[in-house]
Amino acid sequence: MLSEAFLQSLRTLRLNAPRRRIGTLTGERRSMKRGRSVEFADYRNYTPGDDPRRVDWNIYARLERPYIKLFEDEEDLTTHILLDDSPSMFWQPEDGPDAGHLAQKWMCAAQLAVVLGYITLASGDKIVLETSSFQRFGPKRGVASAAALIAFVERVSATDKRNLRSPNPGGRPSLNAWLKRYALDARPGLCILISDMLDEGGYAEGFNALGNSRLDVNLLHTLSPDELDPQFTGDLRLKDVETTHLQDMSLDDAVINQYRQRLVAWSEEIAANVRRRGGRYHLTDTSLSLEEIVLKDLRRAEWLI
């Protein structure tokens, strides 16, 4: 799925987690708790019962009052990668050049999930990866789990491709339902949602549930070129691959332009929602190469450091 050289280049990268979440093991991430690491955090007044070893004697000599020196407590980070594998992620134009192969859009999303998971594992952090069809990987820690991660994603790809041939719209959970259910037993940490967000029920409730579970929601919004800039015109009956809903449209340049404007407004609305919750939003054109997305776009957007 990924070349060895590309994986090597990922070892130097870290996920940028602006907000600190408590973990259970000592990790390489700063915790919200003040602790015993070497990185100074703050002072506070000494109170009886405090460990006398943590009194800053230099301050006491100058001020003649005891202050306790506080340090950042470094803890591990749990990265939750939520990969949307709804049928819309597998959609591609029927008469497009890649017809018959796995959709470019899904391939891009799956590879991004692997890349972000690999970076997490290489950082010594804990990873949990779950798809919207409730297939879960992890929690796992350590680079040794990278191969299992890749195998998991490949298995999901194969399974979903089979399932696409017999779509069952009623049996799939909505985006909100999936996120709410995931938030029930998720530990606090960094949450990266990789999805096209094309869901009839919206996303707000799911985002709320994740936020309540102290998960920082970051959204990698993956859209294919045919969704960003549709290339079909004429009198068409559009069929939703998820809901099988039919929509009659007479497409001409004016309608396509209106669609583009609608798409921009919609994506900006999602981005604003995510940022309001302290998360990050990045819109990804899935026709771009993985290297360009990861090494250039995500670094520039400070997703990776």
Next chain:
Amino acid sequence: MNLLNPLAFLFALLAVPIVLLYLLRLQRREQSVSSTLLWRQVTMDREANMLWQRLRRNLLLFLQLATLAFFIFALARPYVNLPGAVSGRSIVLLDASASMQATDVKPSRFEAARAHVRNAINSLGVNDRMTLIVVDGAPRALSTLTGDKSQLFDALESARPSLDAADWSAAIALAVATGAGNDDTTTLVVSDGANADDLRLLTGKARFIPIGSSGDNIAISTLTLRRTVRGLSAFVRVTNHGARDDRVLVSLRADGALVDARTLDVPAGKSAEWTIGNINPNVTHVYAEIDEAKHNALDLDDVAHAINATNTTRRALLLTRGNRFLEQALATLPGLRVTRAVTAPLGVQNYDLYVLDSMTMPLPAQANALLIGAQSVFTTSEVFSNTAYVRTESHPIARNVDWRNVNVLDARRVNAPDWLRPVIESQGGPLVLAGESPDEALQRVVVIPFDLRRSDLPLQIAFPILIANSVEWLAPAQGLNVPLSVKPGEVMPMPENTRVTLPSGEEVIAGRRGFAQTNQVGVYAFDTGRAQGAFAVNFNNTSESRIAPNPDLQVGNADATSAQPAAVPTSQREFWHWLAVLALILLIVEWWIYQQGVPTFQRKA
């Protein structure tokens, strides 16, 4: 508005298959998309202008139905009743006389008349019929009682103005023969009214459309040449047929080279003369032309041509024992060199003319001979003395010859062949005979079967005229007895197969009845094989040069002019062709919109 073919609306049923085909064509192609979420929002955004969207979507259907509607409407042949020039049965007399070529109405009177007739044809209703008669020197019907407008238009376009005067009597006879005078027939006269007084003889309903606005015209009415001792002299007369005085510039050219030009003041209704002398006598063709005039609407009469035949010399042999009168009469004729002999010359020498005065000699083949008194060419039977004048036949040699005072003591009765006809007859027998021989021995012969000395003819004024006429007929100046100047349309007596070069340069072979294509003004050259020469066709038509229009002309039994129409006729005017054009335009627009690609079902490249 009414319909001639309302059953055509049954074709409206064709709209059903069009709508069905359109609905079938609107079967949309299914296209899977990742989600219709955004597309539905787009649809909602467009709800505001949904009506236009629907209209636009169905634009092609509307255009197709509109095209069908226009076609059906056209097939139903709608018409409206409009006032027209004529209705019912009509006969149009289109004046094509020479005066109709005047340009006081632009581009010309004839074209203006043609435009009026065109309007009349256009205004013909469905059941209207028209006969189109063009009136010139020989009126003829170009189309007879037809409602076929294309045929009438073709006939109208084929009409050409002539150089003749209009023969209105013949035109009226022709119109009556085609129905003029009947109650249901209207005669429409389109003319300038000049020289058309005969039109009052027209019977039945008639309307007159006057053409022309001015009678201003300057013409060269005369151009003659005369041989003088100092060369050639030309006489030009310029006539002002209009009502305004004018000053005209006239030029005279000889064989194409300008000889002289003169400005002449020509009062209204008067003429001005100009004599030009000292012209090289060897020129063959002289013409005068009006180069500049202020009030001159007709170009035809602005030029006159004259052929100089005074420089040709004819040779005559006079065999006589002495006849002073005859010798003097021959000697005064211009261009005739007379050789007098008392006996027949020994050598064989061809003369243009042999004059045998009571003497005889063997004549060569194709000889022209004037035989006076006793002769041996034709046998004579008796001598008669009852020579009282009876009559003169129409013949060139008898032109202007007054025989009434001529006394002849006695004459011989000639046993003349059939071709030798009496020209002047007396009670006892012919006194002058002339004819053209069909055999090779002789060509033209004039016989005066009495001795001049036994009559007082040489003392009469008729004598030099008769001799001059006879010489001119027997040995014409150009070797062929044709007039030097004729009017357009006249038939020139010419031998069969004579090659004639028209003024336009075209070469024509004369037929058995002579040469008749004298419908161009100018100089015609001819070549009979034995003789070459030229003649001129000059307009020279005083009546047609008087081009003053007569808008108040009485046509028929009532003053029915266009200014006071008795009753405005109405005609059924169809307009289906405009509907057909509209339908065609709609069809093209529909095709263009379809090509511009509202419904393309393929992905863009």
